[in-house]
Amino acid sequence: MSTSTDQTSSVLADEPALEVVNLIKDYGKFRALKGISFTVDDGEVFGLIGPNGAGKTTALRIISTILRITSGHVRMFGTDIAERPHEARKILSYLPEDAGAYKNLTGNEYLVFIARFFSQSREGVRRIVSKGVEIADLGDRMDDKVDTYSKGMARRLLVARALMIEPRVAILDELTSGLDVINAQEIRKIVKDSARRRTTVLLSSHNMLEVELMCDRIALINDGEIVEIGTPAELKAKHGAQNIEEVFMKVVS
Numbered sequence: 001m002s003t004s005t006d007q008t009s010s011v012l013a014d015e016p017a018l019e020v021v022n023l024i025k026d027y028g029k030f031r032a033l034k035g036i037s038f039t040v041d042d043g044e045v046f047g048l049i050g051p052n053g054a055g056k057t058t059a060l061r062i063i064s065t066i067l068r069i070t071s072g073h074v075r076m077f078g079t080d081i082a083e084r085p086h087e088a089r090k091i092l093s094y095l096p097e098d099a100g101a102y103k104n105l106t107g108n109e110y111l112v113f114i115a116r117f118f119s120q121s122r123e124g125v126r127r128i129v130s131k132g133v134e135i136a137d138l139g140d141r142m143d144d145k146v147d148t149y150s151k152g153m154a155r156r157l158l159v160a161r162a163l164m165i166e167p168r169v170a171i172l173d174e175l176t177s178g179l180d181v182i183n184a185q186e187i188r189k190i191v192k193d194s195a196r197r198r199t200t201v202l203l204s205s206h207n208m209l210e211v212e213l214m215c216d217r218i219a220l221i222n223d224g225e226i227v228e229i230g231t232p233a234e235l236k237a238k239h240g241a242q243n244i245e246e247v248f249m250k251v252v253s
Helices: 058-062 085-089 107-116 122-136 139-143 153-165 181-196 208-215 232-238 244-252
Strands: 018-029 032-040 045-049 071-078 091-097 169-173 200-204 217-222 226-229
Touching: 018 058, 032 058, 032 169, 032 217, 032 226, 045 058, 045 181, 045 208, 058 169, 058 200, 058 244, 071 200, 085 217, 091 153, 107 122, 107 232, 139 153, 153 169, 153 181, 169 181, 181 208, 208 244, 217 232, 217 244, 226 244, 232 244
Parallel strands: 045 200, 045 217, 091 169, 169 200
Antiparallel strands: 018 032, 018 071, 217 226
């Protein structure tokens, strides 16, 4: 899910990028989210981390307007996403952990295919694809079919797809899962560069080193509740920990 660079957003610069207020999500009798609240500032890289089953992916899917809210509110630059989901979708991009590209297309063809959802003009498509090619940085391999790509190359293409439309909010789930160190570092740099251009990033990852390296602030979620929130430095100082992995273990256990 992404946004068009052809559409003009009505967001206000002084609004938080994201405001999550007492968010509850029920699946039948099971309460996956138990009233979580947090804000994300414009241009911030914000981490939402926790153990499996803690509610991270549910929260990301709600914020991405894929799942309905049971109660509570999520506002994106002041827009209530439950009341106006189409407005939110104009300014956000969501990259799930299990995202895939069409393997029978070349890298270029895939970016063109996606870009046509977000621009009706030839020049608009060209501009979006040009940005995607720059982000992916796959050189001549952009002319090869996706089914010939390594996992790292495919993930770079998907990150390019998510960021090429220059969203105001990018929601990234397990950004570098399964990638080698070199590919992971390169993809992190791509995302950090986008954040410097005022793309707000909501990041979820099981890689605590990645979280510590990338995030301005972190929220730890456990059993559907936010149990800690702060900068990496604040959390490490509070729990007498050397790294965020130690904080995670202390808080979750």
